Amino acid sequence: MQDDRLWQAVLGEIELSISRGNFVTWFKNTRLLKLKDNVLTIGVPNVFVKQQLERKYNDIIKELLAKNHVTPDAIEYKIHTDLSKGNGRSEAEETIELNPSTMQTSSSTPQYHQATTNSLSHSYRQGLNVRYTFDNFIVGSGNELAHAACQAIAANPGTKYNPLFIYGGVGIGKTHLIQAVGNAVIAANPGARVIYISTEQFVQEFIDAVRYKKNTDFAGYYRNADVLIIDDMQFIAGKDKTQEEFFHTFNALHQANKQIIISSDKPPKDIPTLEERLRSRFAWGMSIDMQNPDFETRCAIVQSKAGDKGITLPPDVVDYLANHIQTNIRELEGALNQLIAFCEMRGLEPDAAIVSSLLSANKSRPKHLSARQVIERISKHFQVPMDDLLGPKRDKDIVVPRQVAMYMLRSELHLSFPKIARELGRKDHTTAIHSVEKIEQELTFDAIMRQHISEIKERLYA
Ligand code: ADP
Numbered sequence: 001m002q003d004d005r006l007w008q009a010v011l012g013e014i015e016l017s018i019s020r021g022n023f024v025t026w027f028k029n030t031r032l033l034k035l036k037d038n039v040l041t042i043g044v045p046n047v048f049v050k051q052q053l054e055r056k057y058n059d060i061i062k063e064l065l066a067k068n069h070v071t072p073d074a075i076e077y078k079i080h081t082d083l084s085k086g087n088g089r090s091e092a093e094e095t096i097e098l099n100p101s102t103m104q105t106s107s108s109t110p111q112y113h114q115a116t117t118n119s120l121s122h123s124y125r126q127g128l129n130v131r132y133t134f135d136n137f138i139v140g141s142g143n144e145l146a147h148a149a150c151q152a153i154a155a156n157p158g159t160k161y162n163p164l165f166i167y168g169g170v171g172i173g174k175t176h177l178i179q180a181v182g183n184a185v186i187a188a189n190p191g192a193r194v195i196y197i198s199t200e201q202f203v204q205e206f207i208d209a210v211r212y213k214k215n216t217d218f219a220g221y222y223r224n225a226d227v228l229i230i231d232d233m234q235f236i237a238g239k240d241k242t243q244e245e246f247f248h249t250f251n252a253l254h255q256a257n258k259q260i261i262i263s264s265d266k267p268p269k270d271i272p273t274l275e276e277r278l279r280s281r282f283a284w285g286m287s288i289d290m291q292n293p294d295f296e297t298r299c300a301i302v303q304s305k306a307g308d309k310g311i312t313l314p315p316d317v318v319d320y321l322a323n324h325i326q327t328n329i330r331e332l333e334g335a336l337n338q339l340i341a342f343c344e345m346r347g348l349e350p351d352a353a354i355v356s357s358l359l360s361a362n363k364s365r366p367k368h369l370s371a372r373q374v375i376e377r378i379s380k381h382f383q384v385p386m387d388d389l390l391g392p393k394r395d396k397d398i399v400v401p402r403q404v405a406m407y408m409l410r411s412e413l414h415l416s417f418p419k420i421a422r423e424l425g426r427k428d429h430t431t432a433i434h435s436v437e438k439i440e441q442e443l444t445f446d447a448i449m450r451q452h453i454s455e456i457k458e459r460l461y462a
């Protein structure tokens with residue numbers, strides 16, 4: 001359908017200009033509903049997406065529509081319940097009514113370049129987050145070896161250290177660093193086929209390819225990479241069939257001198273049920289243990305992250321943060337974001353007193369709260385019934401609050417992942433890990449999410 005193609009054309013271009021994570025989060029279940037009286041209506045699955053598109057993406061959408069010869073007076077974003085089911089195409093298709101007068105005639109039909117039609121399936125360079133670069137990676141003790149190896153690889157992929165296997169604890173910069181390689185390779189050679197994928201997603205795609213025979217070129221796609229970056233390899237534990245598939249992918253790439261980069265939270269020998277032949281292949285190249293950065297490095301990271309947001313922090317605030325959060329940079333960033341949000345909302349300048357009260361409040365708070373209270377607060381905040389939060393529904397307007405709930409059970413009550421999963425009625429603790437990580441990541445770039453969390457906290461501790 002023509003109108004659908006128009007939106008696909010717009011999406012295709014947006015996808016090229018933002019990170020895959022953002023694209024999936026904000027554009028996945030959107031569609032063009034109608035263009036009437038020169039008002040173009042875009043259906044979105046929930047209020048978060050609506051806000052984000054209005055605030056952040058409206059201009060680019062307008063621009064790309066114009067590029068496709070559609071220039072409405074206004075763009076409206078409308079929450080469209082069909083879209084929260086994860087299926088953008090349904091009966092609602094029939095309701096699309098485009099007013100031909102606002103579209104140019106067929107003689108100047110927009111040219112949909114080839115990439116557009118395919119862009120919603122795979123394109124090389126997918127998955128990389130452009131924010132993760134060498135430029136904004138602070139090098140210090142703990143990560144300097146990994147950093148040096150990654151730089152060497154970025155300069156000459158496939159020649160040295162193949163595979164590179166980086167392991168270390170949560171939140172110490174593994175993903176940042178391995179994605180920086182991908183971004184650097186593409187910057188030097190825009191045609192390079194760089195694939196970044198989480199192991200979980202690899203597993204899922206493999207299962208889908210087998211089960212639904214969809215994406216039949218699953219194997220070909222990965223075996224064609226120039227650089228394959230695969231994150232969180234520990235999740236391949238116990239997935240025998242995927243291990244076998246990955247083994248073949250590995251061999252094909254390695255033989256062709258294509259670069260393979262792997263991260264994991266533990267060394268190969270400690271990944272349970274990892275096939276021996278994979279374990280031995282991982283040892284062919286170089287394995288590097290990433291350690292917690294030291295105090296000076298943590299200070300430099302805080303300063304650099306604050307600087308990204310246009311804020312200069314007084315030295316005692318930087319020291320305080322770096323001293324109090326020692327092992328997890330993501331947490332350190334979280335505390336910084338919390339501080340910034342707190343000060344922004346009240347028009348205060350960050351100082352040592354504020355940061356110390358925020359951080360000590362974080363520590364003493366869990367005593368008074370139960371998991372139930374936290375989940376109830378989130379249910380009220382997002383206006384999602386408790387039953388839905390704890391139930392099986394996968395609609396996005398339920399999934400996001402549920403992820404927030406998992407995140408807060410972790411950040412506020414420090415519950416274990418299995419316990420978090422149980423509290424939310426999930427069977428698998430992996431879901432909890434991923435939800436927590438996802439929200440942590442979003443907090444680093446999404447002001448609306450920061451606002452949600454700080455409002456929920458205010459009410460929780462009021
Ligand atoms: P991991 O994959 O090891 O769990 P990430 O790469 O996701 O950790 O890092 C967590 C956060 O900390 C990211 O936002 C990342 O940008 C930041 N970070 C970690 N180490 C550094 C560093 N050395 N310099 C700048 N940012 C860092």
Ligand code: MG
Nearest residue numbers: 174175176231
């Ligand atoms: Mg990671």
